[in-house]
Amino acid sequence: MILRATISNIAKELNVTPATVSRALSNHPKISEKTKKSVLSVASRLNYKPNKVASSLRSGKTFMIGVIVPSAEINFFGSVVHGIERVANTYGYNVLIYQSNETYEHEVKGIETFLAARVDGILVSIAKDTFNCSHFTDVRNRKVPLVFFDRTNNDINIPSVVIDDYLGAFIATEHLIDQGYKNIAHASGPQHIKVFYDRLKGYRSALQANNIKFKPEYIYQANISIDSGKKAAAHFLSLAQPPDAVFAAEDFTALGIMKEVKANKIRIPEEFGIMGFANELFGEHITPTLSTIDQQTVLMGEESFKMLLNLIEHKSEETAVQQKVVLCPIPLFRESSLRKKL
Amino acid sequence: MILRATISNIAKELNVTPATVSRALSNHPKISEKTKKSVLSVASRLNYKPNKVASSLRSGKTFMIGVIVPSAEINFFGSVVHGIERVANTYGYNVLIYQSNETYEHEVKGIETFLAARVDGILVSIAKDTFNCSHFTDVRNRKVPLVFFDRTNNDINIPSVVIDDYLGAFIATEHLIDQGYKNIAHASGPQHIKVFYDRLKGYRSALQANNIKFKPEYIYQANISIDSGKKAAAHFLSLAQPPDAVFAAEDFTALGIMKEVKANKIRIPEEFGIMGFANELFGEHITPTLSTIDQQTVLMGEESFKMLLNLIEHKSEETAVQQKVVLCPIPLFRESSLRKKL
DNA sequence: ATGAAAGCGCTAACAA
DNA sequence: TTGTTAGCGCTTTCAT
Numbered sequence A, B: 001m002i003l004r005a006t007i008s009n010i011a012k013e014l015n016v017t018p019a020t021v022s023r024a025l026s027n028h029p030k031i032s033e034k035t036k037k038s039v040l041s042v043a044s045r046l047n048y049k050p051n052k053v054a055s056s057l058r059s060g061k062t063f064m065i066g067v068i069v070p071s072a073e074i075n076f077f078g079s080v081v082h083g084i085e086r087v088a089n090t091y092g093y094n095v096l097i098y099q100s101n102e103t104y105e106h107e108v109k110g111i112e113t114f115l116a117a118r119v120d121g122i123l124v125s126i127a128k129d130t131f132n133c134s135h136f137t138d139v140r141n142r143k144v145p146l147v148f149f150d151r152t153n154n155d156i157n158i159p160s161v162v163i164d165d166y167l168g169a170f171i172a173t174e175h176l177i178d179q180g181y182k183n184i185a186h187a188s189g190p191q192h193i194k195v196f197y198d199r200l201k202g203y204r205s206a207l208q209a210n211n212i213k214f215k216p217e218y219i220y221q222a223n224i225s226i227d228s229g230k231k232a233a234a235h236f237l238s239l240a241q242p243p244d245a246v247f248a249a250e251d252f253t254a255l256g257i258m259k260e261v262k263a264n265k266i267r268i269p270e271e272f273g274i275m276g277f278a279n280e281l282f283g284e285h286i287t288p289t290l291s292t293i294d295q296q297t298v299l300m301g302e303e304s305f306k307m308l309l310n311l312i313e314h315k316s317e318e319t320a321v322q323q324k325v326v327l328c329p330i331p332l333f334r335e336s337s338l339r340k341k342l
Numbered sequence C: 001a002t003g004a005a006a007g008c009g010c011t012a013a014c015a016a
Numbered sequence D: 001t002t003g004t005t006a007g008c009g010c011t012t013t014c015a016t
Helices: A007-014 A018-025 A033-045 A052-059 A075-090 A104-116 A134-141 A165-178 A194-209 A226-237 A251-263 A297-313 B007-014 B018-025 B033-045 B052-059 B075-090 B104-116 B134-141 B165-178 B194-209 B226-237 B251-263 B297-313
Strands: A064-069 A094-099 A121-124 A146-149 A160-163 A184-188 A219-221 A245-248 A273-275 A292-294 A324-327 A330-332 B064-069 B094-099 B121-124 B146-149 B160-163 B184-188 B219-221 B245-248 B273-275 B292-294 B324-327 B330-332
Touching: A007 A018, A007 A033, A018 A033, A052 B052, A064 A075, A064 A104, A075 A094, A075 A297, A075 B075, A075 B094, A094 A104, A094 B075, A094 B094, A104 A121, A104 A134, A121 A297, A134 A146, A146 A297, A160 A165, A160 A297, A165 A184, A165 A194, A165 A245, A165 A273, A165 A292, A165 A330, A184 A194, A184 A226, A184 A251, A219 A226, A226 A245, A226 A251, A245 A251, A251 A273, A297 A324, B007 B018, B007 B033, B018 B033, B064 B075, B064 B104, B075 B094, B075 B297, B094 B104, B104 B121, B104 B134, B121 B297, B134 B146, B146 B297, B160 B165, B160 B297, B165 B184, B165 B194, B165 B245, B165 B273, B165 B292, B165 B330, B184 B194, B184 B226, B184 B251, B219 B226, B226 B245, B226 B251, B245 B251, B251 B273, B297 B324
Parallel strands: A064 A094, A064 A121, A121 A146, A146 A160, A160 A324, A184 A219, A184 A245, A245 A273, B064 B094, B064 B121, B121 B146, B146 B160, B160 B324, B184 B219, B184 B245, B245 B273
Antiparallel strands: A292 A330, B292 B330
16 A cells, blocks of 8 residues: 555556646546546545645646734734635635734745745735835745735835725714714824824824814824723823823724723713724623724735735736725724714 | 746856755755855845745655644634744744634545645644544544644544643632532533533532532533523523523633623622633623633644644654643633632 | 656765 | 765646
């Protein structure tokens, strides 16, 4: 019994050449039905599994894509990866995951790994600590298809899939205005990350569109964490004129704010409104439930893969039109911001 | 300029043979420092990246492992994968992820994919719908290292990493007893999955150890979901003698129970105690915070990989001692079950 | 419809 | 210390 049968093994058993077996296995049109049958039968008897490594080396295609995320543990990215995986598998592609842990060094290592593995394409959500983009231009120079999702970079011209963060923030802020809150603050995120920058812009635009004066002291730069949310709330509540609502750039920050506000015996949403962003899982289970903006994570994953696949399949054609898919944010108004009945 | 430089390209530039370059790149001891230097310099000038596909074909090692999880979106598995990834990358291994979506068919497909990709080893957490294990014995027959984590199967003799579910359940139940609850029910999970079976056993043992009579009507078989948790609670509350505490086999079930109990204006933990299992992220953010059992997910991932690596590296040696790592569950007593001051 | 032969890029045994 | 040679398993022209 052969431990790992090869095409040659099958060929020998049938007194044909490896080429014939290869063709039979890949359903080549000019192979007789009888040989196909017999090849298939011997293959299954020998428990033959195709060797993709050999096939990849020869054909230059690995049917693997690489995905770099800041962390697989953050629900958002886990969910996007889920979306990527699902479509990828449908199309016969496998997915390699690499976590950058938000550092530039890991991100570079991830790219190196993927290039060495000769993946057919790469999907990246840029790390917080990444400023230098030479590793990405490197990928481009090697003509390996590359698509950014969520965390993009505008300096370098790479196709991307994002949601409209500006619009999401605008909707969130305007919702708080609609609910009758008068002094709306914003707990923002790291401004060099585009999504957070855009959310701040959306917040400011919503104020402006409603003739509300922007107050610098109503901005607190938080850091995607419960703790910084608490600090944000402490800051806001210490002001001479404290806000009566906060739009947080991200759900964990919103959660921290909620905890701090509750600790101060301020009632939510009656006296204080809160909106988050990201639709993390916990939001609908906390008390009060957290209003937030859903980012269509699974769809984002699916779209990212489809865009990448498109690039992979049309690599040769120089239709390098800069592609960009912008998904629509979906507001979820829950208890933390709803003081009017809908 | 060569798009993708190979070892031969470097060799030609230096008038040496590919073999020399290969050795220089892999730091072979018998290569002079000068040649190493020059090879490295030319390599970087040509932007050479090693072709792992070719290397794998030749060496028979891919430095890739495959991981099959029921779903990457469930926090528990995402977190384990995180642990796997971290150690794997440290050891120079890459990780392929495959989601079974709890179905047997996908699981088989995942195994096929991994065997075709010639991964060096496979890590699996068995799907809910899997009863037939021939695909696993198949892997074993091909001498591909295989390790189960969390969701194991006792019929087939495969090394595994699990936590002591029995003990966790015992601790959870006894804690409720300690807190003075008198009628403790159990919302269990699918019994053909070993972890849930063991948790039920642990529950029963704890009762017995404390001379509490087991009541069949205090068992409700839930289904790892908020909804089934609600149904469980509704069932328990409808009993002639309703319980005053529930140990749920899993956090989402516990959450459903909590929602239903709160909806009935029953105070937690004063009138009703709840314990979950899994330490899902939301538990510490809901009101009241959920007491639960932590499963050491990241550690589980790390241990799983280490065990697999050990098998990979000692493949030839026939020291096929059945390995099993059992991690210790860590109780987290929070508001939902603490009515005595600690 | 099938065979012959070459080669993808790398590594490793054997020579020198 | 470096070269020679062969081959991992598969695909793919070019023949027949």
